[in-house]
Amino acid sequence: MKTPSLRTLAIATAVLIGAGFALVFFYAPNETDQGFIQKIFYLHVPLAIVALIGFVIGGIHAVRHLRSGDPVHDARSYVSIHTSVIFGVAVLITGAIWAKASWGRWWVWDEPTLVSFLIVFLLYSTYYPLRYAIPDRERQARYASVFAVTAGAFVPLNFMAVRAAESLVHPRTFATAEGGLPPKMWLTFLVCLAGIASLWYILVRFELTAKRTSAQLSRLRRALDGSPPPAAAGVGSRIAPGATTTG
Amino acid sequence: MKRNAPSTLAVIATILGKDLRVELRTLQSVPAMVLFSTTIYVIFRFGLDRTRLEGSLAAGVLLVTILFAALLAINRLFVAEREQGGFEAIRLAPVDGTALFFAKAAALLIYLLALELAALPVFWLFFLADGGGLLPLLPVLFLLNVALAVTGALISPMATNSNARDLIGPLILLPLLIPPMIAASAAADRLLAESGPSYDRYWTWLATLGLYDSMFLLIGWAVFDFLLED
Numbered sequence: 301m302k303t304p305s306l307r308t309l310a311i312a313t314a315v316l317i318g319a320g321f322a323l324v325f326f327y328a329p330n331e332t333d334q335g336f337i338q339k340i341f342y343l344h345v346p347l348a349i350v351a352l353i354g355f356v357i358g359g360i361h362a363v364r365h366l367r368s369g370d371p372v373h374d375a376r377s378y379v380s381i382h383t384s385v386i387f388g389v390a391v392l393i394t395g396a397i398w399a400k401a402s403w404g405r406w407w408v409w410d411e412p413t414l415v416s417f418l419i420v421f422l423l424y425s426t427y428y429p430l431r432y433a434i435p436d437r438e439r440q441a442r443y444a445s446v447f448a449v450t451a452g453a454f455v456p457l458n459f460m461a462v463r464a465a466e467s468l469v470h471p472r473t474f475a476t477a478e479g480g481l482p483p484k485m486w487l488t489f490l491v492c493l494a495g496i497a498s499l500w501y502i503l504v505r506f507e508l509t510a511k512r513t514s515a516q517l518s519r520l521r522r523a524l525d526g527s528p529p530p531a532a533a534g535v536g537s538r539i540a541p542g543a544t545t546t547g
Numbered sequence: 548m549k550r551n552a553p554s555t556l557a558v559i560a561t562i563l564g565k566d567l568r569v570e571l572r573t574l575q576s577v578p579a580m581v582l583f584s585t586t587i588y589v590i591f592r593f594g595l596d597r598t599r600l601e602g603s604l605a606a607g608v609l610l611v612t613i614l615f616a617a618l619l620a621i622n623r624l625f626v627a628e629r630e631q632g633g634f635e636a637i638r639l640a641p642v643d644g645t646a647l648f649f650a651k652a653a654a655l656l657i658y659l660l661a662l663e664l665a666a667l668p669v670f671w672l673f674f675l676a677d678g679g680g681l682l683p684l685l686p687v688l689f690l691l692n693v694a695l696a697v698t699g700a701l702i703s704p705m706a707t708n709s710n711a712r713d714l715i716g717p718l719i720l721l722p723l724l725i726p727p728m729i730a731a732s733a734a735a736d737r738l739l740a741e742s743g744p745s746y747d748r749y750w751t752w753l754a755t756l757g758l759y760d761s762m763f764l765l766i767g768w769a770v771f772d773f774l775l776e777d
Contacts, residue, residue: 366773423722433709443705446770461726
């Protein structure tokens with residue numbers, strides 16, 4: 301494989317996240333209004349951005365799966381969405397903590413980005429029951445891809461609609477992520493974003509490798525268990541090279 | 548497509564005609580939806596303990612009821628195709644499978660319009676002091692119906708072909724339908740306001756609904772075929 305190995309990626313991710321947190325605590329200035337609690341921004345916002353991009357990536361893999369019928373793309377789409385849903389849980393938790401600290405309540409409805417994210421999260425959570433309700437492997441993959449494409453297109457529409465519903469009642473006061481971010485904060489934010497993004501990527505790669513390995517393992521096990529008598533040994537030739545290396 | 552294959556429009560008309568004929572003969576969707584909506588209004592009357600509704604409360608009761616009634620029809624939309632081999636038939640026929648999507652969406656749209664023909668007067672009679680906001684609400688409702696019909700026709704076959712038919716459909720559709728519900732409620736809220744209908748940002752909501760409808764029509768057109776092949 302031409303992409304960097306998992307070990308290199310893991311080290312790079314650890315370094316990036318370590319550096320990001322070091323910058324958060326020792327370099328980035330305290331925000332004047334919110335003080336120390338604003339620092340959760342460096343975790344919450346990158347997680348949200350990465351999760352949303354992950355959903356879109358899942359949609360792109362789904363399109364490729366529908367076009368080619370290759371189950372590899374379905375596996376990539378599934379793992380992308382799966383990892384993003386996990387990141388989504390972290391986004392909602394960090395969002396709730398931030399809301400509690402700055403507005404005194406665990407949940408507020410007047411932050412359109414967070415509300416939109418909740419809706420997107422709820423939609424993607426239905427991806428699992430959909431998959432598990434379809435026993436046929438091939439059909440499951442196809443339906444899951446149709447879902448991923450539909451949901452991917454839904455994400456921007458949803459953000460638009462929620463924003464439209466809020467903007468009149470509530471002018472956006474909460475402009476931390478908008479312009480006017482001091483350069484020190486920008487740098488810290490970008491390092492954290494890179495760290496979280498590479499964390500997402502390596503988790504996806506790990507999960508895919510694990511899936512591939514366990515599929516290989518069960519194939520080998522089947523070959524060993526059901527290994528036909530020597531006379532018909534040639535039948536299993538496709539898996540034979542792997543079997544000899546482990547043996 | 549084969550040379551002598553019927554045009555997609557003709558196929559859509561045929562399937563739609565079949566569905567409407569079945570509905571007229573068996574009366575299994577629309578009457579149930581009307582009955583369901585009327586009962587839900589009565590439940591809201593006691594649940595909210597209100598005999599008159601206006602503004603956001605009126606919008607919520609009206610639209611949520613339509614949404615739930617639509618789910619009833621959506622759950623049933625493809626059941627006959629699965630049980631009586633309609634899916635296989637459309638796969639075997641030399642026609643564009645997407646015709647099934649458009650025909651089902653059209654059938655659902657007609658069911659919803661029929662439902663509202665009965666449910667809107669009932670809602671007016673039960674809860675509204677003044678029906679002046681209902682007329683400008685009609686385009687909003689129509690576009691919301693299109694949203695329900697299009698997403699319903701896209702998600703329903705997935706649910707119907709799964710092991711958990713009645714669960715999967717509503718589970719996926721409810722979050723998927725939040726954006727059109729936001730737009731329709733915002734419009735209805737202002738149109739049914741106590742002080743008389745207000746057209747504040749009326750066109751924004753219509754445009755949002757229209758955008759949603761066209762997006763999901765396009766998505767359905769693009770991906771529906773993949774739900775049919777086996």
